[in-house]
Amino acid sequence: MATPRFYCPIPLPLNETIALPDNVAHHASRALRLREGDEIVLFDGKHGQYHAELLFTNGKAMAAIKHYNAQEHELKGKITLVQGLPSGDKMDWIIEKASELGVQHLIPVQAERSVLNLTGSRLEKRQDHWEKVAISAGEQCGRNRILQIEPLQTLARFVADHPQPDNKLLCHPEGGTDLVAYLKARPDIKEICLIVGPEGGWSDRELDLLKKNGARQITYGSRILRTETAGLALTAACSALMDWV
Incomplete structure (x- = not known):
């Protein structure tokens, strides 16, 4: 069994014993049923990870931090996924798998054809839920940095905040540059925005707005991919083709 990992965004001083945050303590003791003396791994989302021993003091879950491991599991390049808001809970799947595949940033966009329309408290709850999905995925897959999810925004807002055209790839099934050919012609790029x-x-x-602001239309394969598949498939393809894995 793999050593349980927990996102713990608090100071993690070596050779000291700290109280675990309530959500981490509950997950460790109630959900996973860990016991006194079990080894756990903590990470703060900034760098590396800390190996610790789980302790219980007066019913309070504690961690005796033993040593630090600077190893990271990030891609060699940076991938940002701009995702038109899908229906239902498909975004949960996209966030989970994007985290596992190494995407650094995910930007959800309220598109004109998005079936789901999130506003007010409903949006706040969904955004908080997405953050929790990203944390859980990071804990499971071994990453020490959590996938960063930006606030839900319009496409116009995305374009205004990201004016540089470099390597913005518009994934579209109808015409465009072949992804493999595009990447082979640019072996030195370090960032891709899908x-x-x-x-x-x-x-x-x-589409017109994106193209006018430097997005290059690309295709990948001869089949039409669903929205919850496209970004993940192209992320995996880019990582492999650029040898970023």
């Missing part, structure tokens, strides 16, 4: 529409795709107006 832009994926919702179930109904980007509207003509959105």
Whole structure:
């Protein structure tokens, strides 16, 4: 069994014993049923990870921090996924798998054809839920840095905040540059931004906005991929083709 890992965004001083945050303590003692003396791994999302021994003092879960491991499990390059908001709970799947595949940033976009429409308290709850999904995925897959999820935004907001056109790849099934050919011609790039529409795709107006702001339309394979598949498939392809894994 792999050593249980917990995201713990608090100071983690070596050779000291700290009280675990309530959510971590509950997960360790109630959900996983860990016992006194079990080895655990803590990481703060900034760098490396800390190996510790689980202790219980007056019913309070504690961690005696033993040593630090600077090893990271990040891609050699940076991948950002711009994801048109899908229906239902598909975003949970996308966040979980994007984290496992090494995506550093995920930008959810309320597209014109997005079926789901999130506002107010409902949006706040969903955004908080997405953060928890990303944390859980990071704990499971061995990454010491949590996938960063930006606030849900319009496509116009994304374009305004990201004016540089370099390596913005508009994933579209109808025409465009072949992804493999595009990457082979650019062996030295270090960042890629993949832009994926919702179930109904980007509207003509959105496509025009993206292209006018430097996004290059690309294709990958001869089949049409679902929104929850496209970004993940292209992330894996880019990582392999660029030898970033």
